[in-house]
Each structure stands twice: as C-alpha cells, then as structure tokens.
Amino acid sequence: MANAVFFSLLSDCMLALVLFALFSYVAHVSRTLYGIATWGLAHLAYTLGADSIDVLASALREAGHPVAALLAVNLGAVLACAGMAGLAWALVQFVQQRRLRRRELAWMPLSMVPPVIAWLAAGTTDAQGMALSLVEVVALATMIWQLRRLRAAPDKVPARLMMVSCALLIGIYSSGMSGWLEGRGHYDIDDLWVSSDLALWFMLNFCMLMLSSFHAAEALRHGALVDPLTGALNRRGLSHSLEERRAPGGAAAPDSLSVLALDLDRFKEINDRHGHRIGDQVLQAFSDTVRACIRQHDLFARTGGEEFVIVTTGMRCEEAVRLGERIRQSTDALRLPTHGGLRVGVSIGVACATRRIAVVDLMDLADQALYEAKRGGRNRVVHLHDAS
Numbered sequence: 001m002a003n004a005v006f007f008s009l010l011s012d013c014m015l016a017l018v019l020f021a022l023f024s025y026v027a028h029v030s031r032t033l034y035g036i037a038t039w040g041l042a043h044l045a046y047t048l049g050a051d052s053i054d055v056l057a058s059a060l061r062e063a064g065h066p067v068a069a070l071l072a073v074n075l076g077a078v079l080a081c082a083g084m085a086g087l088a089w090a091l092v093q094f095v096q097q098r099r100l101r102r103r104e105l106a107w108m109p110l111s112m113v114p115p116v117i118a119w120l121a122a123g124t125t126d127a128q129g130m131a132l133s134l135v136e137v138v139a140l141a142t143m144i145w146q147l148r149r150l151r152a153a154p155d156k157v158p159a160r161l162m163m164v165s166c167a168l169l170i171g172i173y174s175s176g177m178s179g180w181l182e183g184r185g186h187y188d189i190d191d192l193w194v195s196s197d198l199a200l201w202f203m204l205n206f207c208m209l210m211l212s213s214f215h216a217a218e219a220l221r222h223g224a225l226v227d228p229l230t231g232a233l234n235r236r237g238l239s240h241s242l243e244e245r246r247a248p249g250g251a252a253a254p255d256s257l258s259v260l261a262l263d264l265d266r267f268k269e270i271n272d273r274h275g276h277r278i279g280d281q282v283l284q285a286f287s288d289t290v291r292a293c294i295r296q297h298d299l300f301a302r303t304g305g306e307e308f309v310i311v312t313t314g315m316r317c318e319e320a321v322r323l324g325e326r327i328r329q330s331t332d333a334l335r336l337p338t339h340g341g342l343r344v345g346v347s348i349g350v351a352c353a354t355r356r357i358a359v360v361d362l363m364d365l366a367d368q369a370l371y372e373a374k375r376g377g378r379n380r381v382v383h384l385h386d387a388s
Contacts, residue, residue, distance in 0.1 A: 017044065019040060022040070023037060023040025023041075023208075026209070032223075033094070033097065033215055035090045041086065042086025043083065045079055046079075046086070052072050052079065053073050053077060053132070057069040057072040070123055073124070073125050074118075074123055076128075077115035077128035078115045080115075080135075081131070082111055082112055084111060085111035088139045088142040089104065091147065092146055094212075096149070114134050118130065137170050137173050137174055140166040141166075144163050147159045147160075158207035159211065161207045162207045165201075165207075172193070224236065225241075229280060233299060233300065234301065238311070257352075257353040258315055259363050260349070261369065261370040263307050263308075263347050264344060265344075265378040278336070289327070292330070293323065294312070317350075317354075321383045324381040324383070327348065328379065328381055331344055346379065347373040347381075348382070349383070350366065350369055351363070351368075351369055351384050352384075354385050365384050369383055
C-alpha cells in the first residue's frame, strides 16, 4: 500500500476519534436529543472496521502475518457493517426524535449477516469488500430516506448536502460491487478512491455536526423557556411566547383574548403532610390534566410554586369560563392512587377582554378574579370582564 493512502486512512481514523468526542459533547449539552451520540459512536466503529480492512490487514500482511491479516479483515468487516447499521439507527433517532422500534433494533444483527457469511464462505478481502459494500449501500439508502424529512430551515441545506453525499457514496460502493461480480478486479484502493471516500464522509460528518448543533441550540433555548417539572412554560417562556404573538403591551381584539389564573388549593398542606415528592407528582398530574383540556395553541405556564396561567385567543368569554369549569371538574376528579386517592382542588380566575386592553392588565384582572375565588371558598371559577 502506498504511503499516501496509508497515512490518509490513518488520519481518517484520528478524525473519527475527534468527531466522536465532538458528537459526545453536543449530545451531553443537548441531553434530550436522540441520535447524536449514536452517530458519533457508530461512525467511529465504521471507521475502525474499515481501516482494519484497509490499513491493519495490509500492514500485517506486509509484516509476514497472513493469518492475523485475514482475522483483521473479517473482524473489521463485521465491525464496519455494525457501524453502518448504527449510522442508519442514528438518523432514524435524530430525524424523528424517538427511540428505536423493535423491528429497527433488528438492523444491527442483520447487518452482520453478510460479513459473517463472507467469512465462512471465503474470508478474503474481496469477499468482505463485497459484503461491506452491500451493507453500505442499504444503510446509505436508508439515511437518504430519513433525511428527506428535514425540509425546514435551517435543516434543509445540510440535510440535502448529506443526501447528495450519500448518493455519491452509493455510486462509489456500487461500482466496486459490480466490478467484483463481473470478475473485473479486486477491492484494491488507490489515491483517487481514498480521496473521494474521505471527502464525502467529511461532508457527511460536517453537515451532521451542523444539524446537531442547530438542534442542540434549540433544545437549550426550549429548556430555558419550559418548567422542567411540569413541562409548562415558565415566566420567561410565557413572555417569549407572548412577544412572538405581539401580545405584551399591545392591544387585544375585543372578545378574543382571555386569561385564566389557576392556583391549587391547600397545596402547602399537601407538601407538609405528604412531602415534596408527592407535591411534585400532584403538580405533574395537574399539568397533564390542564393540557388535556386546552387547545394546542393555547399558552399554559407555571408562574409560581402552585400557580399557573392560561392565555387563550379566539375564544368567547363564556367559552373561557366553560374551559375553567372543565379544568376545575377534571382536577376535582383527579386522584393519586399511590396515596390513598389523594384529592386535589383548584381555584380559577377568568378575565376576558371586552375592549382593547394590554395582556398584563388582563392578567392582573385574572388575579383579582382568582382572589375572589379563593375568598369565596376555593375550588370554584370566578370571572371578571375588563370593564368591571
């Protein structure tokens, strides 16, 4: 093997280690994102396996160790095929942001079948090259199929560049397969093959790192706007969402904006009697109950310990009051079975706009309505109009 090829593949291996560290760091920062760490680990496995075939085996063969070289080829092929399946896994996880399904978990053992068959049948570099190319083509096609889902900015451009790189790699690996099947040669690599392969994989990893960084930044931004316990918006998230809708300090259209202020009744007693762990469970169960009652575009935020607020648009006042009553009844029916059917109540103040009014003023009015609900005996809904 030429020294230039040898050192190119060796540098590729070192780059894979650096990329593994970078993807691991981004995964650690983002925490909740699927697929980033999987990509880094899978690419490292694929690179080590491929370099075992192309570099380690050649070095062992030149050193006079043919048996060890053959073992490096076959083990490297199995590892590289597993790495390709892991890369396909990573894109399924990343694009769809979910855990792998049972049938997808089977991709890894299935990817190892071709190199194992090649090992048992011949065990040569050419046979394993054929097996690896087959797995590479299938995995890259799967990656293209997943990447087509990323159509929105800023994901679209790097995703399309990744699709082009995958398509070109499929062309490279398919040409090797067809040549071997027709008996026209071997899987010997040259400078052009190595340069093209490394350049395309560099493009793939660079674009994947871009996508990971975009999503990690969005996850951090989202985490700063959401209460981690309940999943509701926090105060900053509520303000940000209102600003996006140009609501704060601005005027609302008459009879289109309503604010519901919610406060769990005697929540301090629940914490004192049952402990903060049960109190947290109450908050989580209550938040889930509220989300089941409101519309997807309604804003739901936790503004204090047991204090919440809902901002709705396009809802008449009587509908907002009915929403509050539905939440109250659903909360009243809520039970925590782990603690003898612990009951929870909620007081709700509803404020509706009947003229143009700033949202902050409507929130103050909802707080006044909530105070009246508390003073009136709790576990009830009180509504006020801004003209009151």
